[in-house]
Structures are given as structure tokens and as C-alpha cells.
Amino acid sequence: MEVIKLLEDYKEGSVSLQETLHVLKEQGIEDLGFAKIDTSRQVRTGIPEVIYSAGKTKEQIRQIVERMYHSGIDILATRASEDVFEVVKEVVPGAKFNQLAKTIVYHHNNQEKTEGYIAIVAAGTSDMPVAEEAAETAQFLGNKVERIYDVGVAGIHRLFSKIELIRGARVIIVVAGMEGALPSVLGGLVAKPVIAVPTSVGYGANLGGLAALLAMLNSCAAGISVVNIDNGFGAACQASLINKLK
Amino acid sequence: MEVIKLLEDYKEGSVSLQETLHVLKEQGIEDLGFAKIDTSRQVRTGIPEVIYSAGKTKEQIRQIVERMYHSGIDILATRASEDVFEVVKEVVPGAKFNQLAKTIVYHHNNQEKTEGYIAIVAAGTSDMPVAEEAAETAQFLGNKVERIYDVGVAGIHRLFSKIELIRGARVIIVVAGMEGALPSVLGGLVAKPVIAVPTSVGYGANLGGLAALLAMLNSCAAGISVVNIDNGFGAACQASLINKLK
Amino acid sequence: MEVIKLLEDYKEGSVSLQETLHVLKEQGIEDLGFAKIDTSRQVRTGIPEVIYSAGKTKEQIRQIVERMYHSGIDILATRASEDVFEVVKEVVPGAKFNQLAKTIVYHHNNQEKTEGYIAIVAAGTSDMPVAEEAAETAQFLGNKVERIYDVGVAGIHRLFSKIELIRGARVIIVVAGMEGALPSVLGGLVAKPVIAVPTSVGYGANLGGLAALLAMLNSCAAGISVVNIDNGFGAACQASLINKLK
Amino acid sequence: MEVIKLLEDYKEGSVSLQETLHVLKEQGIEDLGFAKIDTSRQVRTGIPEVIYSAGKTKEQIRQIVERMYHSGIDILATRASEDVFEVVKEVVPGAKFNQLAKTIVYHHNNQEKTEGYIAIVAAGTSDMPVAEEAAETAQFLGNKVERIYDVGVAGIHRLFSKIELIRGARVIIVVAGMEGALPSVLGGLVAKPVIAVPTSVGYGANLGGLAALLAMLNSCAAGISVVNIDNGFGAACQASLINKLK
């Protein structure tokens, strides 16, 4: 490592104090300072590299997948179409596609799962794609997941029949479109952190999911936080960080 | 009535056909045509004249109240401050002020109430002023009213303990601010028309009640309609029209 | 039923009071408690199950329709394309398609209609698809319906020539796009509840129907409530609940 | 005029061609070019100088009024408070204050009025301040004005009883808040240009007048244009330009 070399040279007297200071400032130290910070994305942020497929060409995805596969890196691609999966399968025959979630997953080795689980609760059937993106992401990150779907507030008894399963989770992801009321109802029934995911499901004054987003931000139940519209991936990332706390 | 007079004169020959037609067109008929429509606001729309106090001077209100009082018209003033009540009390000693609702009410005679009742459901204590405006208006219009307050979704068991009282109503007004989830939950539990009133209670991304308004418009429960933010009066008007259907 | 079994066991002494209480709490009671609430959607909310076709695959719709048809459940599908109808017709030869409304309807038996009727008033010819969705839904729910179309405010005499028909209704659905003025005009002429449906008809500063929606929410006529943009279905559900009040 | 002087000097030979060209370019011509355009604001745009009082100190207004008064210029101040009027009255004892319109007017001589008139139509009593600003401005600009107030769409018979007076105008200003429906109704009844003025009257989803503004922009009646919220002054300026066309 060059800082060591520099310090040794300085000790030996082959470089002056001024020069040492200068080099540390001009080149070495910044790299060093951030080397400490960087090492790798996974160590730094707890979340490994993931492929966001939307807006990438098939060729670009093939190249990324090849690099990751041959480096022994586990693969998660989100927002992937069937076409993208065709490409990935050629490179990684063992890859698995979740048509609803639009995710592609590949693990080089068997993955250990956490003991505690993340509950993924979805209001309606049309919210399932986002819920599945969250579920696949959470599993990819090594979390045990329980799916509780179609328990929207307009038929609230269905929610109650699953309440103990939800309460057993360490952290809960709640996915809802339209009026986005489910996180508020659930937030009043559980003593666990709730991450709310608004979806763009709806029409008219739904405003592409803004109605649900605003409702969730204004929840009367404390202990709820919100991610971007349709952002199942982001919710799962935070839930994973929480679930892995010891 | 002048049209009768005109027709009689015409029959007697004191006015010609042309003149009769002309008068009917120029003055009479339009009046007549709309007299049929008009007679009075109450007959026409089912809702009597009401004083919206906001933006009126005390002097203006005194004059309106005096005219109504001496014509034997029952009085409802909404959005009335304490100061306004002082003025009204001088003219109408029997007037009653609801400090929470900001309403002033006076009936010349005992009012008969409907048999069926309107349930007025409010999510939080801060939604009570709007709920009370609705309640006072509904009662003024001759409706029996049941108040069910502080049953917001974050403590949903409180709502369930009142569910039969709510179900017994002919029509339900649901008042809620913040995330506006209560109408959706209730809409899934009752088989009666629900009128949702968003309130401006909240802060930040609440946007002065728009968050609750949008949530209610996007409700996943069918059978719900919505009025303007903080419009307890309007909700009560529609509820009264519904409650009085035979 | 397991609660009965539990109570019998308890009486027999094979389970203790503590245990009985515990089981009631942990498993039995919740189910029981909500069984009372649930029974079925139709009983609970007054609105039966309906198929919202948008976003469903043809295969999903075929399966839902088959299940409903063979269970003797009447069928209403909204937002259905011609293609969807092809699929439904194979399963249910007697199904009827309303091309304008984009609805598919099938009744197993002759339906009884209400005596009172719902007036469905539409401002322009482009508002007719939403009006027809409302009309088909209202009829499906067993209501008599009167359609009064193309009576927008820019040619207000057409509205007046139909005013008595409108006044004869128990409840009025008013469908309008662009400036959304029709409900306000009508609200000043009738003494019946008015449910306003904004449509996304228009362009530019119409904002996908928000202009009409805002206008309706701010109506100067009391007794009006509003549903989501293009939500003819929702308006008909509420109108049906109102029309069926006795 | 200096250009004449320059040309004469040039002809006499006291300035060279180069210098003449240079002066024309550098100073003279631009002034000249725009003198043609400018002369005065009134000639250029048909609208004289007017004092917009909002945001000006009393001292600033006193100075402007003094300058105008002593130069023989007629005075119109808009958005003027009672306090501002006190100041103006000291300088211009003959000035008149319209408390509703918040306008101050002074004419040095008797004003001739146009033969044709501008109809100023207002929906509700709360729209009157904006209507009065328009009326005062139109009169100040020399127009005959007819005021038709309190003819909102929720009691449309009142509008019909005034329809011939409105039709007799050369141009119509329509002032309305809340749902802003009046211009559309009127636009369907008259064959004259309609200038719509949304007001900020209302609350909740009124959005400070945006609801009425959007409604007016989306009017289903052709022949309507719109000015800014509460901009009675601007509407009167355009109406005056139209009314004075020969």
C-alpha cells in the first residue's frame, strides 16, 4: 500500500516532512480516507449490487450478468421483462424468473436465511407485483419472508384472521394502492416497525399513486415510514437491514 | 298571479294575441316558467336558506338574521365566531351557539324529527368541529342524529364496538383528516350510503386536507362519495335528502 | 363449529376456564367475531362481487367468470374490452356486452327492479361511456334507470325540457367532463341527492379530469357529493344503496 | 426634436455622414425607433397608467398621486385600503373611494362614456369585490357599465330574468368563484364575447381560486376567455378595448 511506502520513505529521510504532508494531501490520503469508507458497496451499505433492468438494453444486461456470474456474485435483476430473462437464462441457466415480481434471481450457493421473518402484507391482488418484488428482494438478501396478500381494508376481517402471523414478524412491509389505508390500520394493531409502499394501482384522482403516498405519509398511526411509489425493492432493502439487527 | 290576469284580459279582449304572446315571452313566461321552478329555494332544492358567516360583517349578519327572524324563518348560521353569536343573541335571544361546530341555531317552533337517523362518525378529536357542523346542520334540517366520535383506524376496536349503531343508520357521514382511511374501512362493513368528509386536520404533506380528500376519492370500498374539505354542512345537506326519502 | 365444541368441553370440565378463555382469544373468537361481520360481501356492504377487468389477463377473467357462473352468481364485468367479451361469451353464452359502457352482464334469473328510479344525466356525448357504466351497474344491482343524455350547460334549454323526469328520480347521478358545471346547475333545481361523476373528457388544463373534479367539489349547490374521475361504477353503487332505502 | 436637428446639421455639412449614421445608431435612432412605438402608454396600449396599491407604502402612493394630479392625469388606484384613501384624499379632495372594490377614482373633467355597455355579471355576493373592481375600472376607462349580481348557477332562474340585459351588452365580464360554472352557462346563451374572472372565493379544494380557473379554461362553451384569479382590473381593460372597437 502506497501510504505505507510513503511513511517508510519519510522515516528513512528520503522524503521530507513537507513532501510527505503534500503527498498525503494531494493523492494518498484521499484514496486512503475513502478506501476505509469504500471497500465495497455491500460492506458499506449492507446492500449488494443489484440490476435495475428498466431502461437497459438486453446487451447491457447480458454483459453485467456475465461479469457478476463469473465473479461468483449472486444476481438479482428487478423490473425485468420476459425478454430480459431469455437473455439471462443463456448466460445463467439456473436463474429463476418471477413473472409477477418481474425479478430474476440466481444464487451460487445455498443461502442461509434469517431466523426472524419479514411480513409482506398486500391490500389487493393488483398490489401483488410490488409485494412480490419486495418478497423476492428480501429473500435474495437472506431474509425469511411471510406473504399475507389480499387483506385490504374493505374486507377487514381477512386482515384480522392473519394478525398473529403479522405480529410475529420483526418488521412489516405493507403494500397498498388506491386510498393507501392499510398501513394506518395495521400500524394501530402491531408493535413492530411498518414500512409502507404505495402502489400506482388505481385511476383518476389516484394521480399515479400519489393519493396512496400522501395518505401513508399522513398516517395517524405512529411507527410507519414510507418509500417511493411501487418501490418494493427499496422497502425490502430497509426491512432487511432492520431484520438483521441483532 | 299576473299570468292569470293576463290570460283573463286576453280572453276579455282587452289585450291582443300578439301582446299576450309578447308579454308571456318578455316578462310573464320566463317568470312563470321559472316560478314553477323557483317558488322557493327550499321547495326547489330541499335545503332552506342558511347563513354562511365567514367573510360577512357583523352588521350584514345582523340584518339577515333580523329579516329571517321576523319573517318566521328558522335560522342556521355556520362558521360563526363568538362575536357573531353576540350580535345574533341581541336579535334572537333564544338562539343557541355550538362553540365546537361554530353554528348558531334557532327554531320558531318545535321541530319534528325523522324516524331514521344519520350516523355521524368522526376519526379523531380534532375532526370533531367538522363533525359537529354536520350534526348541527342535519338536526336543523329535521334529522335525528347519532354521533360516534374518536373511532379512527389506528384504534380500530373502538370502531367495532359501535358498528351496530352505525349500521342502524339510513345514511352515514364519515369525517376524517390525516390519511382519511376511515370511510374505506367503514364502507367495507356497512350496507348504507357513506358520505365522506375530509378535514384539513394534519400538517406537512397533508396539503390542507388534500391528502385525505384524494384517499377518499380513491376508496377501494364502493358506495362512498365525497364532499369538499371541511364541508360538514354540505355532507349534512345530502344526508338529509337521503334520510328523508320514503 | 369449534367454539361449540370448546364450550362443551369446558362445561364437561375437560378444559379449564383459563384455557377456554385463552383459546377463545387466541383462535376461536376472532374468527367467530368476524364471521358475524363477514358472512358475505353482499350482506355486509350491499354490493355483490364485481369483476374489474382492467389489468386482468383474459385467462384470469375466464377463471373468475367460470367460478361465478357455475356457483349461480350473477355477473358484472366493468372496463371490459371486446376481447374480454369473446372470452366470457364462450363460458356464458347469454352474457351481454355494452360496447359504450365496456360492461358485460349476465343474470341467472329474471331480476326484479326497484319501483323508484335512478336518473343518470350526462352533459355531453363524450361523457356517455361513463354514464353507461353507471347505468349498467345500477341496473345490474336491480335498479330502474332513466338516462338523460346530452343536456350540458352550454345548451341549458335541453336540460330544462327534461327537468321533471329528473325530479321524479329518487337519486340522480350527474356525469360531466370539461368544466364540470352540470351538477351545480342541477343541484339548484332538484330536491334529491345528486352524485356527481367527473370524467376525463377534455384536454390541456383539464388535467385528466381534475378540473371537473375540483369544480364539483366546490359546487355552490348543497346536497352534492362526488366520486372519483370516470367512476361510473362507484356512483351507481352509492345510488343503488340510496334508491333501495325504504 | 433632436433627429431633425441632426439631419439639418448633416445637410449643412456640420456633421459627416459617418457621424450621422453613428449618432442615429448609437442614440438617436433607437430613441426614434421606439419613440414611434412609445409616445405614451395610453396611445401604445389603449390603457392609461394605473396605481396598483398593494405593496406600495402610503408615502410612495402620495408621491405618485401628486405627480398625476398636478399633471392633469386622471387617477385610478386599485387594491387600495381605507388608509390609502386617507392619504389620497389629502392630495385630491375630490377623489372617490369604493370600499367594496377597493378602488379610488378621480377625473379632472367630466368623462364621456361609450354608447355600448359592458355587462358585469357576478355569481355570488362574495364575488362582488372583484366585480366592483372590474366595474370601477371599466367606468374609469370611459365605458358604460351594467351590473348584474347574485345570479349564480344554483338559482339559475335569477340569471334568466336578466338575460336580455346581458345580451344587450357589447362584451360581458363574468365573475365567479367556487365551481366557476357561470361563464359556461352564460356562454351558451349569448352571442357576445365573454371574459371570465375566477375569484378566490371558497375553501378546501378550492385551492385559492384554481378550481374556478380550471373550470373556466375548460368551458364547453366556445367564445370564452379567462383572466387571472381575482383580476377584475385586467378583465375590464380587455373589455374596454373590445367595447371601444368601432
Add this chain to the structure above:
Amino acid sequence: MEVIKLLEDYKEGSVSLQETLHVLKEQGIEDLGFAKIDTSRQVRTGIPEVIYSAGKTKEQIRQIVERMYHSGIDILATRASEDVFEVVKEVVPGAKFNQLAKTIVYHHNNQEKTEGYIAIVAAGTSDMPVAEEAAETAQFLGNKVERIYDVGVAGIHRLFSKIELIRGARVIIVVAGMEGALPSVLGGLVAKPVIAVPTSVGYGANLGGLAALLAMLNSCAAGISVVNIDNGFGAACQASLINKLK
């Protein structure tokens, strides 16, 4: 006319006063009352029937065109595609298509034009489709039109070279997208009514033309009014009403 008949019968005694009144109210008067108002759209509003092609099927348009053509009514279709023109041409061989304006026009007889003209000013070449819609509409309504295109504020000298032509108009339509500044600049240079038309030309924070619309509503130049985004047709309707004032 049936009212005359009724009145004659009444005079003759073959119908009673009561009956006459009843018939007048129930049938006759309303028709009559509004016959006065109605006669026809053109008489009532100064604007004849026009075909808005967007959202109509080719078959619908063919039927409308056939009816109008065979009734001797002049034809204007707006927002018409090439395909629509193919259909119209079959019915009306003499119809003319303006590809830029997307308008189809047919006159049965030679049209007389007004003496005064409408100036149609467009900022950029991409604003020309809207400007042409305005021009074609204005001409169809019998107005002389002068087109002044590509005179946007970023090259303001081009505007000045046309200023006298613009000033010669009785009314000016100004079409601009992006920042929508042209009406303000022009409003400061002319003493004629200016109707501003924002276009949806632009991208990003243009918000589909809202940026230009807001700019125009906030113009610092008095005497300007605004129509909806891309609404060349509406601007021409109002301009025509103004241009035809005597």
C-alpha cells in the same frame, strides 16, 4: 306555433283557464320560454355547430357530415386526421383539408368576409398547428385573417418588423408554447384586445403547456385574456365575436 293555437282555443273557450295554465307550464311554456332562448345554437351563441373529431369514430363522423351536408350547413371539423378526411371527401368532394391545422372545411356558397381582420401571431414553428386551427376556424366563421408566424421573443426584431400589420387588426390571437412570453410583449405594444393561446410545445417543467398557461395568466400587460392549452378553436370563436362587433 302551438302556443298560439292554445291561446286561441282558450279564447274560444274550448280549453279552460286552468287547463291553459297547466299546458303552458307543463309543456308549452317551457318550450316557448326556451324557444326564445334557443332557436338555434348559431343565433344563440354566434358560433355554429362544429365537429370535434377527436374521440369520434370514422362512421360517426361520416353520419354527422352527411346530415350537415344535405341540410345545407357549412362544415368545419377540427382535430381531424388524414383518415377522417378520406371519409369526409367521399361524402363532400369539395371539402378541403389543412394538414397542419388538422381541419376540414366546406362552404356551400361563397362566404363573405369581414372587413376588419384578426391577426394570428405565433411564436415558433412548432406553435403553427394551433395557430392554423385558429386561422381556419376564424376564416370559417367569416373573418379575414392575417398570419404572422415565427416571431417569438428570443428574436424580437422579427416581431417589430411586423408590428404595424399586427396593430392594424381589430383583435389579435397570440399562440405561444414554452415560456409563453409573447402575449406580454405584444400586449405592451398594441391597443387591441389580445387573446393568448398557450401550446403544449416544450418538455420537462413545461408540464404539457401549464408553464405557458400560467405565464399568460400572470401577464404584466393589461388587456390580455387566455384560453385553454392548444385551444386555437376557442380563441378564434371569441376573436370572431369581437371582430364582428359593429
Add this chain to the structure above:
Amino acid sequence: MEVIKLLEDYKEGSVSLQETLHVLKEQGIEDLGFAKIDTSRQVRTGIPEVIYSAGKTKEQIRQIVERMYHSGIDILATRASEDVFEVVKEVVPGAKFNQLAKTIVYHHNNQEKTEGYIAIVAAGTSDMPVAEEAAETAQFLGNKVERIYDVGVAGIHRLFSKIELIRGARVIIVVAGMEGALPSVLGGLVAKPVIAVPTSVGYGANLGGLAALLAMLNSCAAGISVVNIDNGFGAACQASLINKLK
């Protein structure tokens, strides 16, 4: 407890099975079912009762505080003014006021704190009130807290000098107004859950905190979730739930 009584009576034979079932259903069970759910807010949601002072009268607050104080419940009041504190101090002499946070706190006994800590990071000095509300709330809920203030992105070296302290937390609350960039930067540097709190600090296109809110929702760093604008309390509630996970 009445359910126990009922079951005993049933066992004794004084009530039948049918009657027991009926009572359980009609009254008892629902209460019971929800008693299980309810018991107390703290058990149900992990967050005790808290006083939101905004919009409450001093008298209302005095009553709430008295009830809580005499019931031995610890007290947290948020959004409390100095005036409110005067009132509380009379009832609870030991109460402590944080002027910046606008919080009042009182504990009956010494509180045990968690071992792990919540890092509360604030971008600018004007974000400190919201950060302090979060800090006071988190401490009230029994959490150890580390404050790291004035480390905004415009002087990012200040953030880096505190990075190890931030990384040592179990969960991080990041409070920022204006462009709301700090959570994104931090989210890329830590492997712990980040809860972002937008503040209304700023002006102009800040839109009362919406700019920061939108920025945070769109963060390019995964593992971030967001609460409402200025909602330090809500962020602390969720952070506490996370921090207490074992």
C-alpha cells in the same frame, strides 16, 4: 370480567349453550376479541399515549396531564408552546421543557435506556427543532440517543468526521430541509436503516417541505424510508421500535 362470569354461569347451567354463544357473539366476544387486541395502546403498538398539543386549549391539556400524572403515566407533550408549559408545570412541577423541540417530558421513575443508540443527524441549524423533537421522543421511549447536528451536504467534511459515530447506531434518523440530500449521501455510507425526515425549512420552490420530501422518496440509496414533513415524533417512534428489536 364479564366473559368469565358468563362462562361460569354457563358451566353452572344458569345459561344455556345457545345463550352463551349468542352473548359471546352479540356483546361479549367482540369486546373480548378486541380486548385481546386492545388492552392498551402501548402493548398494541409499542408506543404509549402522547399529547399532541397543537390545536388543543390550555384547559384541555391541563386535564389530560392531570389524568396521566395521577394515573402514574409518564408524560410527553409535543408541539407545546411556552404557555402550555406554564400550565403543565403547575400540575407537574418536575416536568421539563425543551424550547427548541417544543416538547415537555416527565417520568415518574428513573428510566432504563436501551444499550444500542439511535443516531439523530441534522443537516442545518434550522433543522434542529425537528431533530430535537425526534431526540426527545426517542429518549422518552427509553432509547439512548446520539445527536449529530449541522453536517449538511454543502460542507460534507463535517459529516465524515462523525461517520463512525453514525455507523455505530442501530438505526439512524436523518433530518434535512431545502434539497433534502443528506439521507441519500448517508444512505451510501452506512449499513443501518435510515429514516429520513424532511423539514419545511426553506422558501420559494421549497413548497413547505415538499421539495425535500420528494427528494428523499427518490433517493438513489436503498435502505431509506421517509416520514411526513417535520414529523420528528413519527420518525422517533419507528426508530424506537427498530432499536428495541432483539
Add this chain to the structure above:
Amino acid sequence: MEVIKLLEDYKEGSVSLQETLHVLKEQGIEDLGFAKIDTSRQVRTGIPEVIYSAGKTKEQIRQIVERMYHSGIDILATRASEDVFEVVKEVVPGAKFNQLAKTIVYHHNNQEKTEGYIAIVAAGTSDMPVAEEAAETAQFLGNKVERIYDVGVAGIHRLFSKIELIRGARVIIVVAGMEGALPSVLGGLVAKPVIAVPTSVGYGANLGGLAALLAMLNSCAAGISVVNIDNGFGAACQASLINKLK
């Protein structure tokens, strides 16, 4: 030049003073006055003519390109598709296409570049198209450019490793979508003018780039200004004007 001719004629006496003045006013002077202003766009604004391809037909582009090519004018076309390039290549075989930037460039002669450079910094790979549009435009205008891509705030060490290269620039363009935080971070690290370009990269509450735009406008770092969403071209124009200052 005709003004010279006119002045000579006037001096010779063949035109009178009146006539000279008249001609100067009516024709000559305006041309002259603005000739001074105009000459050409490049001289006037420092930016030559550029082809904005979006919304132009291939035929229109061919004609523009032919005119420019044969007049010896250098060519830059932005927002050009592959298809457009096919057309251009036929006319200008030497033209070069940047697929990412969607730009076509052709220079008749070798271009001299500025000594100082513009740094173009992009946050993510999806921001590259906009960054490349800026880079190609800046180079076309004669600027030396340094590209620093993929240095977004979620991995801030990458930015630091390039900080000296960025600091060496005379002006910095920063391109970022999503939360748009990069300009704020960079603005705190450099003493050069920063032009921020928000991109429409993102989804949900990104609102087509408005989230990033608002964040940039609210930057806590002074010395930053912003252009329209995705407007790499505009940013480069301003950067070029700055870079060429001496």
C-alpha cells in the same frame, strides 16, 4: 446600405426632410435599429442556429441540413433518432452521430477549442444521455470538455477521487436524476459556477424529473443555477458563454 443612400439623397436634396424622417421611421430605421441588434443570431446571443429534431419530419430536417451545409454553416442536430441520422448522412456524408446523446454534428473546418474546459459530471449511468447532449453541444460550440460520469452521492468516494479534475474546470455542468443531490454536494466542494441539469430518470414520486428539479432549486449550496429537466443543450449553451469569458 439603404440608409446611407437615403441620407445622401436627402443631402443632395432629392428627398425632403419630412420624407427622410418618414422613411427612416416607416422602413429604414426599424430595420437599421434592429440590424444593429440582429445581424445574426450567433453575434447577438453567442449561440449559432441549432436543429431541434423532435417534432420535425425527416423531410423538414433534410431541407434545413441542406441549406446549412451548402451555406457553409456548421451543423448540430439534437434529439435526433437513428432515422434522422440516415437522412442527414445522405446530405452530409461526414456527419457524426452520438447514439447516447442523440446528436448529429458536422464541422466544415477544424474547430479550435478553448483552453479552459467545461467539466460535465453525471450522477448515474442513466443520466448519461443528457450529459452526452451537454458534452456534444459544448464541444460543438468550441469548448474543451471533461466527462466525469457515475459519481452519484450514494457512492460518494467515487466523486472525491475526481474532485481535482472537476475543480480544474472553468465551469461545471452537473447532471442528476432521482433526488438530484449531486449539485449540492459538489457546490460545497468547488469554487466554480455550477449549472445543474435535472433528468427525468426515476419513477413514482419522481414526477418526470420535478423531484430533482425542486431539489436543485432548493440547494443549500450557493453558486448553483438550474436549467429545465433533461436540458443538456441549454446547460451547455450557458456553460459555453461562461467558459469563453476572458
Add this chain to the structure above:
Amino acid sequence: MEVIKLLEDYKEGSVSLQETLHVLKEQGIEDLGFAKIDTSRQVRTGIPEVIYSAGKTKEQIRQIVERMYHSGIDILATRASEDVFEVVKEVVPGAKFNQLAKTIVYHHNNQEKTEGYIAIVAAGTSDMPVAEEAAETAQFLGNKVERIYDVGVAGIHRLFSKIELIRGARVIIVVAGMEGALPSVLGGLVAKPVIAVPTSVGYGANLGGLAALLAMLNSCAAGISVVNIDNGFGAACQASLINKLK
């Protein structure tokens, strides 16, 4: 400096290489690394520390001013009220207050000004406070400034008479409210960078300055960038960085 001490100790052998590396990493280097970046805000960003008075108490401002004054730092306070000035004057008798700009300035020594100047152009008199904030800031930063006020687009000849003064600047700040058209007009007339500042001057659909902001972002003139609403300070900071480029 401690790094120097550390390196000397290391050379002397009193600390090992490991320890030196460790200290450099853990404490020293980060400080050092950023010391290079930091030293002072002025060196780092070209903009010295400035006091934003809004939201600070008088006591806070007194303390900041005292610290700066006694450290020999020049003082600029923005958004300062008269009250604040009273406080500052006590500490710094030589401080100067600009009532319009709401700025307080104090220089310890005579300031050298740049040779080139910044032109500050304001559309209307109500835009002057923002323009003055920009002017005072620019001067404080050592720039020569030329003020060109009241040259809005509605009287464009006034702008032309100042065009050469504006063109002579190295960089131009253009301040405008209402429709925000001035930067577009100016951008088409000058070959210098233009920084546009929207102001909140206006009412109604002005939306607190958003109308002007959007107009400026959508300017059809290239070479324009925009800062936040009313942000004269920020515009001056960027202009200063540009003006000082050599």
C-alpha cells in the same frame, strides 16, 4: 498541527508505523483529507460565510456578528429586518442597512472591486427588493454592479434604451415576477450568461412565484439558467463566481 506532530513522533520512533497509520485513518487523516478540502468555506466554494437572518433570534444574530466582527471577518446579513439592524449597529457601528434589500453590510477595509461588472436587470418596481439583495450581495463579494431597473416586457422600449449597458456586462442577473418573460427576451439580445431570478410578485395563479419560475425554466432562449424564487443572494453568488473567472 497534529498530523505534523504525529509524523515527527513516528520519525523519532515514539510511535510505530501501525499506530501512525491507525491514527491517520481513525482521526488524523480524515481531518487532514478534508482540511485540504475545507480550510475555509471561502477557499472551498468561493463564497464566504453569510448570515441568513430569517428564523434567527436577535440574540443569535448578535452573537454571530460579534464573533465575525472581532475576528476581522467582513459581514453580510440577508433577509434582515430593521430590528435586526438595530442589534447589529450596537455591535458594529459602521454597518450599513439597505432597507429595500433587507441587507446589512460591513467591510473592515476598503474593498477592491472587479473590473468587469454584473448587470442586474429588474422587470418591475416590485421586483426591486430581490434585485437589491442580488446587488448588495454581488458588491459584498467584490463585484462592480450596474443596476437596470423597471425595464419589464410590457414597455419593451425602456429595455432597448439600456441594451448596450447590459451587453457590456460579463454576466447578467435578470429579476422578474408575474409571467417571468424578461429573461427570454433578454436572452435573445445578449451574448453573455443570463441568470434568471423569479420573484413571488403577483397574485392568483402566480402560485407564489411558481408561474415565473416555470416560464424561466422553459425559456426559448438558450444560455439561461434559473435560481430559486426570490433568491437574489444565490444568483449573485453564481454571478460572482462567473465574473471573477480570468
